[in-house]
Amino acid sequence: MNDEMLARALAPIYGERSVGRGGQLARYSGALAAFSTRFGQGAVRLFRAPGRVNLIGEHTDYNHGYVMPMALDKDIALVARPRADAIVNLRNIDPERFPARTFVISAEIPRSPLGDWGNYVKGAAQALRQAAGRELCGADILASGQAPWGVPAAAGLSSSSALTVVAALTLAALNGIDLPKLALARLCSEAEWYVGTRGGIMDQFISILAERDRALLLDCRPRPGDLPGEVHYAMRQVPLPAGYRVLVLNSAVRREKTKSLYNVRVAECRIGVALLKRRYPGITHLRDVSAEALGLSDAHVLALLEDMLPEQTTRDDLRSAGLLDEPLGAMFADYGLSDDQVYRVRRRCRHVITENARVLASELALSAGDVLRFGRLMNDSHFSMSRDYEAGCREVDVLADLCRESAGVLGARVTGAGWGGCVVALVQDGCEVGVLEQVTRQYVAATGLPGEGFVCASAPGASEVRSENAEG
Ligand code: NG1
DSSP states (O other), X not given: OOHHHHHHHHHHHHOHHHHSTTSHHHHHHHHHHHHHHHHOSSOOEEEEEEEEEEEEOOSOGGGTOEEEEEEEEEEEEEEEEEOSSSEEEEEESSTTTXXXXXXXXXXXXXXXXXXXXXHHHHHHXXXXXXXXXXXXXXXXXXXXXXXXXXXXXXXXXXXHHHHHHHHHHHHHHHTTOOOOHHHHHHHHHHHGGGGTOOOOXXXXXXXXXXXXXXXXXXXXXXXXXXXXXXXXXXXXXEEOOTTEEEEEEEOOOOOXXXXXXXXXXXXXXXXXXXXHTTTOTTOOSGGGOSHHHHTOOHHHHHHHHHHHSOSOEEHHHHHHTTOTTTTTTTHHHHTTOOTTOEEOHHHHHHHHHHHHHXXXXXXXXXXXXXXXXXXXXXXXXXXXXXXXXXXXXHHHHHHHHHHHHSTTEEEEEEESSOSSSEEEEEEETTSHHHHXXXXXXXXXXXXXXXXXXXXXXXXXXXXEEOTHHHHO
């Protein structure tokens, strides 16, 4: 592809203005040149998958609840060429931060140490190999995810899922495997368990199913389709409110060392379900605990939690209560939970249950054009994440407070898993640059950490970058 063809392929994805000098064209040309230097000249293919910002609905996905993310125009792009053998040679445009990795695709690929970037590609390759049930060809790959175009790592913007998704998409395409979007999204969600977290489906789904200028209201409960083994998810593309902008501000508190806390939260939710089942046997996930589903008032649902769930419990308590057999049996070992871990079940469940209600209320507010209400729901979601889910941190609270105190901001909340990472804020159009400048300056003064952020531009879901894109 020459520059002109490349520019025409990139414009429908990133918009005309992002493609010009110093923009995406420079980024992709640089990646193509770097690929040729490392692997030699010849035909290649290009793929990309976006990161995301979640507008509302945190830690609800693995509870079969609701989420409302949107894809960012920040993504991970791969230049790839198939190989005759099963080897994957993985290189990065930034080899200092992301050193070269090489592995062979098989149904059981040995894992690199926790946190290694190669694991996301390995997880994708292994899942695809298992799903295909046959040998797959490997690839020479160069990844490009550097600033300002890439997804910032360990910031709660799903750089890991973007890498998993783009790797799966690339290897599927190079092997002639044509997976429908939903099947690819499910495969990628499970592929990411390879790295050791028992994550939900939100990040991979939005990275694949996103539409430009839309958030996705996704119901994370799988439902059987008409054909055997077929699974559906209810979802709706939600237009972003006209006259408002979405800002992302990075606290610069990285959360890569907190992976195990995530699994503790998943476990706490499952313990809550096991206890609530004693009164309501039909409950399989916290999603089933809502005023509507149980025919109770909101106040009665909260009273039910007080009544049925302990403020905290331990594995020994659960053993004494006879709960260590199914369904919780294998969980403690599977999730790598320590024997003396304390589980704060009641408040975790309260967060998930109230957060699900907030996502549904957000959709109603946005369709009614009630952005003030949506802003308040964002704030409530933040407080619930801090107080009940204890997934906050001081710096993120400072950043969200600074946003809320700025003129033109309707609401602000931590986005992603928490324990650091980014704040997402809804801002009146025209105020975004001022808010960004003021809040980052104040944040640096208050914490001594770097202050950075950006105004979000939305992007379509993962795709191959092809010259046919230009013809539509
Ligand atoms: P991030 O912030 O990308 O680590 C994680 C999970 C999501 C979801 C959110 C919390 C993965 C890959 N992602 O996102 O599924 O549970 O936390 O809402 O596990």
